[in-house]
Amino acid sequence: MNLVFFGTPPFARDILMELHKQYDILATITQPDKPFGRKKILKMSAVKEYAISVNIECFQPIKSYEIKDILHNIETKHKTKIDAVVVVAYGKILNKEVVENYFCINLHGSLLPYYRGASPVQNSIIDDYQHFGLSVIRMDNGLDSGEILESYALHKDIVYKQTINQVFTTLVPYGKDILCKVLEDFTLNRLCPTPQNHELATYCSKLEKKDAYLDLEDSKACYLRYLALNNIGTWIRYNEETLKINTLVGYDNRSEHKQKGEILEIQKDKILIACKKGELWAESFTPPNKSKMNAISFLQSCKLKVGDILE
Missing domain, CATH: 3.40.50.170 (Formyl transferase, N-terminal domain)
Structure with a gap:
């Protein structure tokens, strides 16, 4: 044929x-x-x-x-x-x-x-x-x-x-x-x-980079958007610039937070980020004009700690 x-x-x-x-x-x-x-x-x-x-x-x-x-x-x-x-x-x-x-x-x-x-x-x-x-x-x-x-x-x-x-x-x-x-x-x-x-x-319609923005409102919705669009590069706003989130490894959708983007917990290879509803576990980032780095290296480079805000 x-x-x-x-x-x-x-x-x-x-x-x-x-x-x-x-x-x-x-x-x-x-x-x-x-x-x-x-x-x-x-x-x-x-x-x-x-x-x-x-x-x-x-x-x-x-x-x-x-x-x-x-x-x-x-x-x-x-x-x-x-x-x-x-x-x-x-x-x-x-x-x-x-x-x-x-x-x-x-x-x-x-x-x-x-x-x-x-x-x-x-x-x-x-x-x-x-x-x-x-x-x-x-x-x-x-x-x-x-x-x-x-x-x-x-x-x-x-x-x-x-x-x-x-x-x-x-x-x-x-x-x-x-x-x-x-x-x-x-x-x-x-x-x-x-x-x-x-x-x-x-x-x-065709999805573009603007559609890969994670608004940190609902952790499940953000996680699903990450799964669907991580080949484009999901991102959040940080210090008025685009911060690419390369790897999310899970979410929890049970709790609510007043401040989205707050760093709630730091483990040896990932950090927990607050959404209005739930949390996201993030493992790697690409800051503006820099190479991909793991979550801990990113925190150290930006001098961030628990309680600081990624927003």
């Missing part, structure tokens, strides 16, 4: 690696290289890195209208028909001509129609949503609105206390399995599409 794979981040790369073991990947299509870090050095996507490493051709269209010609050229070069276009976290909506002329399927990180949009897994974690899972849809011209071809519900405990990168690693085998099931059913002409109930649809 001849596939063209669309995807960008490490999760998409890991799915691609699994599919590559079973199918012919004619080419990959990913986002253009983007500037990274203080020096704004161009960095290629995880999908492109893998494609280059295994000698799979990789395209990076700037405009969506370019994709139709790219797919046509792939078929011409390989002298074969593209059987399916597989999309996993590509980051752009495919245009109408592509969706209508190819069998395009998308692996989405929620049980649709809930959490349509760019960051379904992260938003599910932040919302403490109980119905966790994956869906494969036949793509249409809408935003994650196509017919459901396969879905898989996961018990939330499977990803309990995992950070977002760990969650995506956990999801890879499940995502691979339902994609392979759909591709097999397509080959055998036994797909059973199920229309989504659009009245039940909920939406989520």
